[in-house]
Amino acid sequence: LPLVAPRRMVVALVGLSLAMIADTAVQEAAQRGVVNLSPAAAHIAPAMAMVFVALIFALERIGQVNVTRVNVDRRVLVALACGAILLFLTESPTSPYRSPWNLASRDQTDLARIAGSEEIEPDEVVASSPRVLALVSERAGLIELPLVPADLSDEMISTVSAQVDAVFLDTSGVDSLTKRHFWSRADRSRVVGSFAEAGFEVTYDEEEVLVLKK
Incomplete structure (x- = not known):
């Protein structure tokens, strides 16, 4: 048109x-x-x-x-509406039709995220990965961590460690285009080691989902 x-x-x-x-x-x-x-x-x-x-x-x-x-003509409006819906279904990363076999079901990683969020007390201040931010949104305080480990520098870890009681990391994310994991094993070791130097220890580690507490 x-x-x-x-x-x-x-x-x-x-x-x-x-x-x-x-x-x-x-x-x-x-x-x-x-x-x-x-x-x-x-x-x-x-x-x-x-x-x-x-x-x-x-x-x-x-x-x-x-x-x-x-x-x-109504047919024109219907065509526009159908085009907008089709664009959402094919392009939006949040569209459920990108992975229809996962509808109404939770895999082991989803269950690990929920279990990890339950490890964090309501009165604790938490630093969280973006993907699991909603699961801990009702805690006393919340700091959003970068999505990729390259942006999570030692200086940032030191600053965040002084402000929070717990750290909620989801290292299972995959780039939708390249299909590569955002986090490598070396990235996890570096970040966990830096938090350990700041006085944190791992209290939960399942399906690449980690919870660290002081």
């Missing part, structure tokens, strides 16, 4: 060009521990604003103008 109003879409070409040029730099950065964005999202996102602007004019052309509104 936005192609019906190409003049409104031409502004988006600049954003698309810049996104395609920057994609190479993003991929290079991802090799150093930065989470890579979906190439589709990286290219489409800058142009979405102009797409919606063009969509308004496109709907105006194909609809019948009334006094106060534009009447559009």
Whole structure:
């Protein structure tokens, strides 16, 4: 539909060009521990604003103008709704249809996360990995740790250790694009060792989910 109003879409070409040029730099950065964005999202996102602007004019052309509104065929609206739903199902990392065989079920890692969260008392201040943040959201205090170990420096560990009573680490994360684990065995040993030097000890370790306490 936005192609019906190409003049409104031409502004988006600049954003698309810049996104395609920057994609190479993003991929290079991802090799150093930065989470890579979906190439589709990286290219489409800058142009979405102009797409919606063009969509308004496109709907105006194909609809019948009334006094106060534009009447559009229901089939067009249904097609737009179906397209938006399909985009979510195919591109969103939170879409349940990315792994339909896991619907309404919990694997061993999910159970380990829940069990690990139960090790942390309600009155404790906890530093947590992003993926398990919701499981400990009702604790007395909460600090979010970086997703990738490359961003979890010894200096940050020292600062965090002085502020929390417990550390909740989920090292099982996998990059959805490269299928590589964010955490290697060496990364886990380094981070756990740094927390151990700050007075923490491992009280729970199952399925790459760890809880450390003072």
